[in-house]
Amino acid sequence: MKKNWGNLLFERVLFVIIGLLLIFVCTTGYWVYDSLSQVSESPLPTNLKENRRFIVRDLNSNILKSDNLTYSYLYQNNVDAPLDFEILESQTNRKIELLKSYKSDDSTYQKQIRVLSTLVKDRFSNLDTLMSIKNENRVDETMSIVQNEVQNASEIAKIKMEIRDQVNELQTPQAQPQSEEAKKKWFQRKNKKPAPTTTVVQPQVKIKASDIAAASTNEIAKKIQSVKNVAVSKESSLNLYKLNLQQQNSQLSKQIGQIFQAIELADKRELLKETQHAKDIASETNQIIFLFSVISSLLILMIVLLIITLFNKSKETNAQLKLAKDKSDQLTEAKSRFLATMSHEIRTPLNAISGFTEQLFFEPLNQSAAKKVKIIRNSVRHLSQITNEILDLSKLEKDHIQLEKIPFNPASEVMTLLEQHELQVRERNNQLVVELDQKPFPNVLGDPLRFRQIIINLISNANKFSKDGLITIHLRFEELEKRQIRCLIEVQDQGIGMSASQKERIFEPFEQADLTVTRKYGGTGLGLSITKQIIDKQGGTIRVNSEEGIGTTFYIEIPFEKTEDKVDAPREPSRTDFSFLKDKSILIVDDEPFNRTLLRSLFHGVNITLLEAINGLEALEQLKNNDIDIVLLDIRMPEMNGHELREKMTEMETLNQIPVVGLTATSNPEKRQRMMDSGWTEVLTKPVNPEDLRRVLFQIYKDHNMGTELDEADFKSLQKLTNNNEPFYKELLQTFVNSTENGLTKMKELTKEEKWSDASELAHQLAAPFKHFGANNCYTTLKEIERMGKESTVDPSIHELMEAFEEQAKHIITQVKEKLN
Secondary structure, eight states: OOOHHHHHHHHHHHHHHHHHHHHHHHHHHHHHHHHHHHHHHSSSOOOOHHHHHHOOOOHHHHHHHHHHHHHHHHHHOOHHHHHHHHHHHHHHHHHHHHHSSSTTHHHHHHHHHHHHHHHHHHHHHHHHHHHHHHHOOOHHHHHHHHHHHHHHHHHHHHHHHHHHHHHHHOOOOEEEEEOOHHHHHHHHHTTTTOOEEOOOOOOTOOOOHHHHHHHHHHHHHHHHHHHHHHHHHHHHOOOOOOOOHHHHHHHHHHHHHHHHHHHHHHHHHHHHHHHHHHHHHHHHHHHHHHHHHHHHHHHHHHHHHHHHHHHHHHHHHHHHHHHHHHHHHHHHHHHHHHHHHHHHHHHHHHHHHHHHHHHHHOOOOOOHHHHHHHHHHHHHHHHHHHHHHHHHHHHHHOOOOOOOOOEHHHHHHHHHHHHTTTHHHHHOEEEEEEEOOSOEEEEOOOOOHHHHHHHHHHHHHHHHHHOOEEEEOOOOOOOOOOTTEEEEEEEEOOOOOOHHHHHTTTSSSSSOOOOOHHHHOOOSSHHHHHHHHHHHHTTOEEEEEETTTTTTEEEEEEEEEEEOOOOOOOOOOOOOOOOGGTOEEEEOOOHHHHHHHHHHOOOOOOOOEEESSSSSSHHHHHHHOOSEEEEEEESSSSOOOHHHHHHHHSSHHHHHTTEEEEEEEEOOHHHHHHHHHHTTTTTEESSSHHHHHHHHHHHHHHHHTTTTSOOOOOOOHHHHHHHTOOOHHHHHHHHHHHHHHHHHHHHHHHHTTTHHHHHHHHHHHHHHHHHHOOOOOHHHHHHHHHHHSSSSSSTHHHHHHHHHHHHHHHHHHOOOOOOOO
C-alpha cells in the first residue's frame, strides 16, 4: 500500500514538473516567436527606402540631363532637344510627387521636398528661358531694319536723280511751279509737309549724279551704323541676362545637391539606427533561444522519465489487460460455441418439425386436422422467429447482415401483415387498424423481408402489452430531393406503457421494462433491439413516446429510393417441383433420421434414386459403390463429419467432381464462405427452405449439363392413355404438333419483346403435354422458364433456357411427325 502511495506521489510530482516546464516552454517559445517576428519585420533594407534612394538618384540624373539637353540645343542646334526637355521635366515632377508620398508624418522631410520642388521648377524654368532666347531671331530682325533703311535711301536717291534730270532740261531760269502729280509723289515718298514749293533752276548750273550717289551712300552708312549700334547694345543685354540665368542655375544646382545630400544622410542615419536595433533584437533572441533550448531539454528529459515510469507501470497493466482479454476471448468463444451448439440443437428438431408441417399443410386433411396443422405451423414459425432473433442479434453485432435492394411497396406489405396478424390480435381482444396516406404509396427499392420484420416486431410488441385495446399503424411518406422519399411509420397502442427510465433502455438487447414483464408477458427482449439495429442499418431512426397506463407510440423514419419497377404479386403456396431430377441419384447424409425422412419427402413423386448414410464413413462407402449425381451433406455428425468427408472426396479425383450441398444449423457467413472456397458447391441453413433447395439443385442441374441430352418420346404411355384408340391417338399427336409449333413461334416473339410474364404463362401451358411424352428435360426447362418469368428481376440465363427448350421441342416434334407418317 505504501509502495503504491509512493508511486502515485512520484507520478503526481512528475506531472506537476512537466506541467511547469511545459508552461515555460510555451512562454519562451512565444518570446522566440515574437523576437523573430521583430527581426523579420525590421527594415533592413526595405523596398520603400530602396525606391526612395533610386528616385533621388534619378532626380540628380535628370537635372544633369536637363543641362545637357539645353546646351546641345544652344550650341549644337539639336532639334529634338526641346521635346526631350519637356518629357524630362514631366518625369522629374512625377518623381518629386513620389518623394512627397514617403514619410508623410515627417514635417522636416516634407519641408525639404517642398523646397526641392520649388528649386527644381525654378531651374527648369531658367533652362527653358535660355532655350527660348535661342529661339529669338535677332539677326533677321537687324537685317530687316537695315534692308528698310537701304530701301528708303534708294528711294530718296532715285527721286534726286529724277529731279536732276528735270533741272537739267530747263532752259530758262524761270521758276515754274511743280506739277501737282510730281508734288504728290515727292511728298508721299519723303513724308514731308504738303505745302507747294518752287524750285529755282539755274540753267547754267548742272547737278552731278556722282554727288547724289555719294550723298546716298553716306546716308546708308549712317543708317547701318545706327542699326549696328542698337543690335550690339541689345545683344550685350541678352548676354548679360543669360549670364545671370546661368549663375542662378549654378546656385540652384548647389542648393538641390545640398538637399539630396541631406536626404541621403538622413537615410543613412535611419538605416544605421535600424541596423543597430535589429542587432539588439537578434542578440536578445539568441538568449531566449538558448533559454528555450535548456527548458525544452529539461522537458524532454522529464517526459522520457515519465514514459519510462509509465512503461514500467503499463507492463503490469498490460498483463492484467491480457489476462482480461484472454478471459473475454474465452467468453466470446464460449458464446460463439454456445450459439452454434444451440443453433444446431434447436434447428435440428425444428427442421424436422417445420419440414413435416409444411408437407402436412399441403396434404388433403379434414377441417379439424387442417386447423391443428395450421396451429402447429404458426407455432413453428414463432419458434423459428425467436431462434432467428438470437442469431440475428449476433449477426447485427458483427455487421454480417446484408440488406437486399429489390422493388416492393411498403403499403402492400403492411396490408398483408394486417391480414396475417388479425387472428393473433383478436386472441387478446385487440383491434388492429392501418391508416394509409391518401396519396398512393410509390414502389421503392429496399429489403422487404427486413421491412416486414420491423412491422411484425412492433405489432407483436403492441399486441403483447395490450388487451382490449386499439393498435393503430399510420403509414405515410414525404417527398425528398430527386427520387428519394422518407417513409414515416407510427405504431400506437393502448397498452401498459413505460416509465421514463424504462424508455431509456428499451432498445438494449435482452431488456424489458422489468422482470415482472418477462414473467407475465414472456419474450426474449430482443425484438426492439433488432428492430432498431435494422432501422439504423437502413439509415433511418426510431424513437418512442410512452406513458404508464396510457400506451406507447413508436415513430420510425426510413429513407427509400423510388422505382418504376413493378412488384410481383404474392404467390399461392404450392409444392416445390423437383421433377427435373428425374432418373438422377442423390445421396442424403445426416445422422438424424427425421432429417433424412424430411428430405426424402421433398422428392416424393419424382423418379429419383435416393441413398442414405448416417455419417461420413457410410457416405464414403456409398460414394465408392454407387454412381452418385448429387450429395446432400450434413456438417455435424459422429465418427466422420461433413468437413472430413469433403476432404476425403477432394483426395479422390472421381469423387471430387460430384456436387456437394452442405446442410448446417449454424448461420455464419464467414464459415460459409470458407466452405465455398474449399470446394463445397453450396451451403444451406436448416430448416431448409424447399424453394432454396430447388434453386441450388437446378443450378447444379444446369452447371453439370444434366439436362442437355435430348429426350426420346415415350409413345407407349400416350397409347395407354387413349386405350389404344388409334384415330384418337393420331389426333392427339397432330394436336400436339400444331399447338407446340404455334407455342414455339409465340415463345420466340415473347422472348424478343421480353414479355416474361406472358412467356411464363405460355411455358405453363406447354409443359404438361411434354410430360405425357416422357420428355423430362423439356418439361423441366419449361417449368424453370415459368418460375423465372414470374420473378421481378429476370435472370439473363432465361435466354439460354429458351434456346434449350427450342432445341428439345423441335426434337420431340420431329419424332412425333415421323410417328404420324
